[in-house]
Amino acid sequence: MTDEERFDEILGELRELLLDLGALSTPVMLIGGQVLALESKRRGGSGVIAVETDTGVAVERGFSFEPDLLFDMDGSEFMAGRLPEVFSGRGFSRRSKGYRWSKDLPSGQRMDLDLFAPGDVEVDALPTQMTPLLDSRVALRRSQQVSLTVGGKSLAILLPDAVGFLTMKERAKREHRPEKSKDSFDMFVYVKLVGAQSTREALDSAGDEGERLRARLKTLFWSRDAAGVQDVLTYASQHSSDEQELLAQAVVDLFDEL
Known part of the structure; x- marks a missing residue:
């Protein structure tokens, strides 16, 4: 099977x-x-x-x-x-x-x-x-x-929806499993799946709640060395350093669109 x-x-x-x-x-x-x-x-x-x-x-x-x-x-x-x-x-x-x-x-x-x-x-x-x-x-x-x-x-x-999923995952990473990498990876995969535009629209529709979440996400994924980006890279350890650099930049760029 x-x-x-x-x-x-x-x-x-x-x-x-x-x-x-x-x-x-x-x-x-x-x-x-x-x-x-x-x-x-x-x-x-x-x-x-x-x-x-x-x-x-x-x-x-x-x-x-x-x-x-x-x-x-x-x-x-x-x-x-x-x-x-x-x-x-x-x-x-x-x-x-x-x-x-x-x-x-x-x-x-x-x-x-x-x-x-x-x-x-x-x-x-x-x-x-x-x-x-x-x-x-x-x-x-x-x-x-x-x-x-x-x-x-x-x-x-x-x-x-995007706000609900990302809110739970971001809190899990920040408060419950800060040493684990899967929550950051899941947030990246989710935004890639549903699209940055749809995620951005969901954040906008959530008002102040969405703005607070957006700020926390950008803190987590704002640069190559940010915790969330580093978490994603743990799933690409078998890739070359050049591919890892491309992946890191892709993560930063995606969350910058939000």
């Missing part, structure tokens, strides 16, 4: 889970790396998290096999009890990390689901253990439903 086939199997199970959730799926949004994967597939790609610059330098992070799901808990008291039942009914079981549910798929690969809730929700109000996520209200407020075909069937799910 290829990585692309493994990824499609994950998406197929995610589709069936959302169907089983029924009304409970309405406030569910996909976050994290799989947002990039679905944005790629919507544009005819394979779902691999990768980018190619205008100069032909290609770098990739691979496929994301672990869906991260954010549940909007507002007015969703009816989830209590029902949500764990649906997960269990589909063969998922809770792992030692209480926010993670896992299932062995027919191919033999394990699918891990990580559950998140808005950071302002009382822990006692959650239907099952979830990780509180700051800034998620921004993403939920600006979410958009997308549909794509997986295995001949339609998968419909909420995705964050």
Whole structure:
């Protein structure tokens, strides 16, 4: 089984889970790396998290096999009890990390689901253990439903828009995982996928919120030596020094367009 086939199997199970959730799926949004994967597939790609610059330098992070799901808990008291039942009914079981549910798929690969809730929700109000996520209200407020075909069937799910996705990723880099490089890489890939113009328009439409995010992004990607640019270069270690220089300049130029 290829990585692309493994990824499609994950998406197929995610589709069936959302169907089983029924009304409970309405406030569910996909976050994290799989947002990039679905944005790629919507544009005819394979779902691999990768980018190619205008100069032909290609770098990739691979496929994301672990869906991260954010549940909007507002007015969703009816989830209590029902949500764990649906997960269990589909063969998922809770792992030692209480926010993670896992299932062995027919191919033999394990699918891990990580559950998140808005950071302002009382822990006692959650239907099952979830990780509180700051800034998620921004993403939920600006979410958009997308549909794509997986295995001949339609998968419909909420995705964050540019402001929502970049807000969560920038905070993760700044506060939660400053030593990790994947969040910066994901921000670069996202802006390349959706385009600098669309990202700029989303930032403009978000008013002061968008301006603050724009300033933080430019701090992260303002020069060749900036932290975000250096993070992207960690994924191009196998490239020549000339190619790395071209990539670094491409990152700076892209975020300068915002």
